[in-house]
Amino acid sequence: MSNIVVDKSKVPWWVSNVIVPLVNLTLALLVSGLFIFIAGENPIEAVKLIIFGSFGYIQGFAYTLYYTTNFIFTGLAFAVAFHCRLFNIGGEGQAYIGGLGVFLVAINLSFLPIPIVWLLSICGAFLFGAAWAYIPAYLQSKRGSHVVITTIMFNFIASSLMIFLLVDVIRDTNQMAPHTVKLPEAIWLPSFEAFSGILGIKIRYSPLNLTFLLAIASLFFVWFLVWKTKWGYEMRAVGHNTQAAIYAGISPHKNIIIAMCISGGLAGLLGVNEILGVSHKIQAGFPAGYGFTGIAVALMGRNHPIGILPAAFLFGILYQGGSEVTFEMPNITRYMFVAVQGLIILFSGALENLFRPQIESFFVRRLNKEVNA
Amino acid sequence: MVSPILELTNINKSFGHVQANKNINLKINKGTIHGIIGENGAGKSTLMSIVFGLYQANSGSIKINGKEINLRSPRDSIVNGIGMVHQHFMLVENFTVLENIILGFEGETVFGEKLANAKKDLEKLCKTYNFNIDLDATIADLSVGFRQRVEILKSLYRGAEILILDEPTGVLTPQEVDELFKILRSLKDEGKTIVLITHKLIEIMDLTSEVSVMRQGEMVGHTKTKDTNKEQLAEMMVGRSVLLRVDKKEIKKGEVIFKVNNLSVKDDLDVARVKNINLEIRSGEILGIAGVTGNGQTELLEALSGIRKVESGNIQLFGEKISDQDNFLNPRMLKEKGLAHVPEDRQRMGLISDFKAHENLIFGYHDQEPFSKSAVLNSQEITEYSSKIMQEYDVRPNSPNLITSNFSGGNQQKIILSRELNENPKVLLVGQPTRGVDIGAIEFIHQRLIDMRDRGAAILLASVELDEILSLSDRIIVMFDGKIVGEKENKNVTDRELGLLMAGVA
Numbered sequence: 045m046s047n048i049v050v051d052k053s054k055v056p057w058w059v060s061n062v063i064v065p066l067v068n069l070t071l072a073l074l075v076s077g078l079f080i081f082i083a084g085e086n087p088i089e090a091v092k093l094i095i096f097g098s099f100g101y102i103q104g105f106a107y108t109l110y111y112t113t114n115f116i117f118t119g120l121a122f123a124v125a126f127h128c129r130l131f132n133i134g135g136e137g138q139a140y141i142g143g144l145g146v147f148l149v150a151i152n153l154s155f156l157p158i159p160i161v162w163l164l165s166i167c168g169a170f171l172f173g174a175a176w177a178y179i180p181a182y183l184q185s186k187r188g189s190h191v192v193i194t195t196i197m198f199n200f201i202a203s204s205l206m207i208f209l210l211v212d213v214i215r216d217t218n219q220m221a222p223h224t225v226k227l228p229e230a231i232w233l234p235s236f237e238a239f240s241g242i243l244g245i246k247i248r249y250s251p252l253n254l255t256f257l258l259a260i261a262s263l264f265f266v267w268f269l270v271w272k273t274k275w276g277y278e279m280r281a282v283g284h285n286t287q288a289a290i291y292a293g294i295s296p297h298k299n300i301i302i303a304m305c306i307s308g309g310l311a312g313l314l315g316v317n318e319i320l321g322v323s324h325k326i327q328a329g330f331p332a333g334y335g336f337t338g339i340a341v342a343l344m345g346r347n348h349p350i351g352i353l354p355a356a357f358l359f360g361i362l363y364q365g366g367s368e369v370t371f372e373m374p375n376i377t378r379y380m381f382v383a384v385q386g387l388i389i390l391f392s393g394a395l396e397n398l399f400r401p402q403i404e405s406f407f408v409r410r411l412n413k414e415v416n417a
Numbered sequence: 418m419v420s421p422i423l424e425l426t427n428i429n430k431s432f433g434h435v436q437a438n439k440n441i442n443l444k445i446n447k448g449t450i451h452g453i454i455g456e457n458g459a460g461k462s463t464l465m466s467i468v469f470g471l472y473q474a475n476s477g478s479i480k481i482n483g484k485e486i487n488l489r490s491p492r493d494s495i496v497n498g499i500g501m502v503h504q505h506f507m508l509v510e511n512f513t514v515l516e517n518i519i520l521g522f523e524g525e526t527v528f529g530e531k532l533a534n535a536k537k538d539l540e541k542l543c544k545t546y547n548f549n550i551d552l553d554a555t556i557a558d559l560s561v562g563f564r565q566r567v568e569i570l571k572s573l574y575r576g577a578e579i580l581i582l583d584e585p586t587g588v589l590t591p592q593e594v595d596e597l598f599k600i601l602r603s604l605k606d607e608g609k610t611i612v613l614i615t616h617k618l619i620e621i622m623d624l625t626s627e628v629s630v631m632r633q634g635e636m637v638g639h640t641k642t643k644d645t646n647k648e649q650l651a652e653m654m655v656g657r658s659v660l661l662r663v664d665k666k667e668i669k670k671g672e673v674i675f676k677v678n679n680l681s682v683k684d685d686l687d688v689a690r691v692k693n694i695n696l697e698i699r700s701g702e703i704l705g706i707a708g709v710t711g712n713g714q715t716e717l718l719e720a721l722s723g724i725r726k727v728e729s730g731n732i733q734l735f736g737e738k739i740s741d742q743d744n745f746l747n748p749r750m751l752k753e754k755g756l757a758h759v760p761e762d763r764q765r766m767g768l769i770s771d772f773k774a775h776e777n778l779i780f781g782y783h784d785q786e787p788f789s790k791s792a793v794l795n796s797q798e799i800t801e802y803s804s805k806i807m808q809e810y811d812v813r814p815n816s817p818n819l820i821t822s823n824f825s826g827g828n829q830q831k832i833i834l835s836r837e838l839n840e841n842p843k844v845l846l847v848g849q850p851t852r853g854v855d856i857g858a859i860e861f862i863h864q865r866l867i868d869m870r871d872r873g874a875a876i877l878l879a880s881v882e883l884d885e886i887l888s889l890s891d892r893i894i895v896m897f898d899g900k901i902v903g904e905k906e907n908k909n910v911t912d913r914e915l916g917l918l919m920a921g922v923a
Contacts, residue, residue: 272796274789277776284769290724291758291766292781293749 059407061346064400065392069344069358072391076384083375090369090376097368098361104368106236106250111363113252113317115356116259118338120266121173121311123347125191127270128303129283134180134195135311136335137202138173142312144206145172146319147214147224147326154228161231166258166316173312174305176202181304185297191304199335210328222328233321253321255313262310263349269306279303311335340389343396359385420483422447422610423468423499423579428477430463437463439634441477445579445627450601450611452621452642455631455654456709456881461614462504464631465581468612469501470494481579500572501581506564508556515539515552518571535574542573546603562593569600573609580604581612586620598624616654616709618647618920630654651916655883665867668891671700674875675756675844679730682713682720690716692899693730698844698875703866705890705907706879707915713899714879715761718848721877722758723748734844752781757837761848761879767833768821775803775817778836810835811861827858834862838869845869845876851885863889883912883919897921 077087098108118135125132132138149168153161180194210222218225236252270276282289282299289296318330341359345351366381391398421444428441437460445451455461466472468479470488478485481497488494494501508517515536525531536552543550548566556564565585572580582601586594601611601624613625621628621642628645630638630653638653675698682691690713698704708714719725721732723739723746731741734754739746748758760766768777779788779799787798803817812824812831821829830850837845847866851859866889870876880886886893893910895903895918903918 272794273792274784274794275792277783277794280772281769281780284771285765287766288769288780291722291748291760293723293747293752294781295747 055404055408056411059404060400061351063407064396064403065344065346065351067399067403068391068396069388072384072387075387075391079380079383080376083380085373085375090373093369093372094361094365096365098365102240102245103247103250104364106247106252108357108360108364109256110250110252110317110322110360112356112360113256113259114314114334115338115341115359116263116352117310117314117317118334119341119345119352119356120262120338120349121307121309121335122339122342123345123349123352124266124270124279124310125303125307126342126347127276127283128279128299130181130184130300130303130307131192132177132195132304132307132311133192133339134177134198134202134308134335135338136331136333137195137199138176138308138311139314139331139335140199140202140206141176142169142173142309143315143319143326143330144209145169145312146315147227150227150231150320151225154231158231162233162320165231165320166313169312169315170309171312173315174309177304177308177311178301181301184304185300203329206326207328210326214326216325224325226324227320229324231320232324233316235321251322253317255317255321258313258316262313263353266310267349275299275302311338337385340385340393343393344388359388362388420447421445421480422482423612424480424483425464425468426478426480428464428467428479429475430460430467430472431475437634438467438474441631441636443629443636443639445610445612447578447610448605448608449627450605450613450625452613452615452625452628453631454615454618454621454628454650456616459631459654460634461631462583465501465583465612465614468494469499469581495575495577498576498578499581500569500575500577500579502565502568502572502583502585504583506568508564508567510557511555513553513555514550514559514567514570517556517567518552518574522575539570539574542570545607546573546600548600560593562589562596565589565593565597566600569604573604577609579610579612581614583614584616585613586615586617594620618650618654618922621650622647647920647922648913648917651920651922652913655912655916655919665889666871669701669871669873670891671702671873673697674700674735675877676733676736677721677730678733680717680720680732681728681730682716682725683728684716689728690899691720691728694899694901696894696901698877700843700873700875701870702891703870703876703878703889705886705893706877706896707883707886707893707919708879708881708896709919710881712896714848714896716899717896718758718761718846718877718879722756722760722846723751748781752840752842755840755843756846757840757842757844758846759833759837759848759850761852763826763829763833768829770820770822770829772821773818774807774812774821774824774832775799777821777832778803778806778817780836782836782840806835806839807832810865826852827854830854830862831858834865838865841872841874842869843874845874846879847876848879849881850878851880851882859885883915886915887912895919 080087080090097104099105118139121135122132145168146165150161150165153164176198180191180198183189183194184191207222210224214224215222216225233254236250237247240247270280278294279299279302281292281294282296286296314331314334319326323330337359341352341355345355362381362384369376370378423445425441425443428438430438441464453461463472467474470491470493473489479488486497509520518539519535539552548570550563550566550570556567569580585597589597605611613620615621625642628640628642628650629636630650632654677694677696680691680694681689684690694717696704706714716725720727727740727742727745729742732739734756739751764770783789787795789795800817804815807815807817810831812828812835821832824832850862850866854862866876878886878889887907890907893905893907893915894901895915897919898921
């Protein structure tokens, strides 16, 4: 059974890119349902709550899109590095440092015209995130230190560094908590509430803001970069076959650095959403695991922007709908949804190939039959 | 008539498009040392891996002592008395000799009596065959020669009657080789059967009583060692199949445009592979490098094409120094100067098999106009160019969007060739241009190379196919052990003459 050989060239793209992920996702959700059942709640009701919580009312939907924004950034970050066959596990730390970049630029340059402040803050987020990824990238390309190990360590370093800064250097000294002062209100990114007024809908509060559009633009940016520019081409060449890249005069060293810096920069953009868009200050631990979940988003989305968008949306639904469930169902805690995410990662990442050969060979046989008939 | 201890009938094995073993028949008699000789890639290792149960044959049968057996895994083979010593040892470095040998055959959960017995048995074995091994030594502390002995001892301890050794001397010093041969002879005297896989003629003549020759996946001859000689074996090994004749105009030699002075190159393990080589190529000339694989051709080509660092000496293109030990131009700069390179190993270096055909067709030229402008790839231009050039070089199927690994070997090679020849290079370095390529494509590729030469390019052709060297080259040099051991104008040279040089005999 383990020896099913499938001629990859005969597998239609929609089987490997749509059917297989859907089957894996369904399985993850079925097992999750089992967990919910064991916890003493009705899984069907839970699904209803998830759907209602994330789509049922406008404010909930806005929350879903806000989470989606963060997942797009971190998912793209992982995907870009992955095209150069680098496992950037450091999205969390790069996002954290990216947030520092946004804040420093925004607070120091707030006298400039507002759109310029926004633009420069975005650049700040990108550059700080990129800089934080540069060090592991350099160590990988020059010293051979594995990027998985170094980026994980850099998450801890980022966390410690930020705590130090938030306690001793940039803390709002009028209070004791480890966060900074708020940015001047004039330069906050317009939130969804402001737009909804124009559209004639009234909602109270939502964290969704203009950064969502930046996330959509980033999807286009990554698609263009990876498949339409010579940089993306060279990155993929290094990732697929380093020997061949050297033969063609493409420098692996340079491309590892470029891929990691772009990856770190994209993760850094999460800071724009969180700081310029939502909390308007740096709070300790604001990346809250988005960097890690981004890995799952990228894996589910097969490292392609077209896949990352729905995957990020799915995780958005789970985050938002999940918190709805925890309100309504006392037996389900927040951690249950961490487990659900874990199951999705397990089925769509680690067990990705569990059913792939069977599914692919099934379709190949079916389609061949049709051709012969 | 002795009945053979091991008999293979009609063994076939293919990997994808490549047929590694074609209808192999082989009989090995008990108590002999049987040599299997052939060039790298002739299918020797594949065949023996089938016997050892690592691979399963697509068809054919294996008999041991006249009884047909089904080998699904190495364990089946071990049970049937077959042992194999691989080119790369399968030992746990931080275990002791004893621990390595009993690995998988411990026979008890808590070490005690059985371990003590095993140790006693092994000590006896060591004495019988003069192994001279300390069973408590850690593998990591042992030299390569001793590690190999551990492998042999392991097989014997597991009851091997037939011992297969895959290129056992490749990693040994001459002294260690002598020691190994002593051990092998004493094993034979004790009635064990030994199968020796090698491409070194000297070892065959020294050690074996029978020899089988493989070439391109086929068994081309069996003979008693005493009835043959090195020359004859070399001929069989290199083969004399139909010589593909290529129409070739009289040479119009121009001036020297590519020159190599006292070049030495080391490989990744810091072993000298190219030793003080001098050569020059004129415009309009094909210089062929003949030699058995692994005699420095790979490293020479890599150094000449700017992939590998030069240890000493220098390389000159149009009289300008392009490489010496201090600095070297990278392949991209060399391309700009008119030097193109078709690498020996297309899977490892020439192509990215996961890329689409059109992406490979611009590989290395992707940052030049019209393929890209200010870093943005021009998809339309690339696709148009791709289908045009695929037409021109008869790449089938003509679908620029197909993933490259779905093309056959010959068509993959045409993709590389079209890419490298299209820029009309002044100097062309070509390694194994027709390896794993079907006959039709071979002719096509040869004709293209001749056209290039007639247009005045200087071509360096490295190939293990003697036919290819003889039919294309104007001048031939033979490499052996990193040195040039012979240079001939390609007039009245026989493959026999070259074969002897290649084997390091003459």
